[in-house]
Amino acid sequence: MMIRPYTDADEQGWLRCRVLAFLNTAYFDNVLQKKEHYENPSIELVAIENNQIVGLIDIEYEMEPQTICTAHDTVGGMIWHIAVHPDYQHRHIGEELIKAALKQAKALKLTYLEAWTRDNAKIQKWYEKMRFVQTYTYHHLYFDEPALEKYDLSVPAQVRPVTMFAHYTGSDPDVLNRASRRHLCMCYVKRII
Template sequence: MIIRNYRVTDETGWVRCRTLAFLQTAYFDNVLNKKEHYQNPAIELVAELDGQIVGLIDVEFEKEERTVCSRGEGLGGMIWHIAVHPDFSRRGIGQQLLYAAETIAKEMNINRFEAWTRDDLWVQKWYEKMKFKMVDSYYHVYFEGSEMKHKIQSNIPNLYLVNTFTHYVGNDIDQFKSNNRVHKCVCFERSF
């Protein structure tokens, strides 16, 4: 296996790897049909094995404090995507990608990584194993169909909300417990 910079010709493999990896998480419906591009510089690496993309990491980094990351001192990098193809999990690929991205980040005077994830315990434990610390959280709340009634409404005439994805930063999450989907979104940070 080699870890190398992402190339435009990797896009299909990148999308497949990310989609299959995310299907096993609380982000199962966050499907992309093309690779994201960033406003700021980014470290974009892939792990390749026998011509197949089996892992990826994308870290958008700051040239000016707090333009990408939500917290911290100095210049940081936001891990937007880190994924390992499920057929190749538990082989240390995610860890190798993280360390390779960190090496590049240090050369660019980046002093930390920030990553937001949902309430998948196995994902959170991986971040903790990689020496990230949980530093913040809020909630992702989805409303569908009858859940919308009386809770979410539009002020636009003749516009009817059917599905809504929201961020809730308050303290009374119990009011939404009857919803089918409520996820705690957690920020992890690793300084180096």
């Protein structure tokens, strides 16, 4: 396996790897048709084996504190994407991607990495193994049409919401129970020493 910087020619392989890696996670419906490009500088790496992308990591980093990340008053990097193709999981590819990204982050004088994930025990355990610390949580809520009927949404008469995705920072069980689907969203932070 080789880890190298992402190039534009990698886009289709990057997309395939990400879609397949996310398929059996709480992010199964977060499908991209194009790879994101970032407003700020970034570390974008891919892991290659057998001439295909088997892993990826994208980190957009700050030039000034708290312009991308939320955790500290020093500059950090936001892990927007980290994924390993399901056929190549449990072979330490994610760990190698983190190590390679940390090396670059250290050279850039970043002081921490931040990542957000949803409630998945395996992924939480992996971040903790990589020495990330959970710092904050809130909920991602999905509402289907019957669940939305319970809310008075201020929208024009010609607009009829059918589904809705929302961030919820409260703890009212009634709100949580009204959602058709809900996930605990967690922030993990790793200090770079």
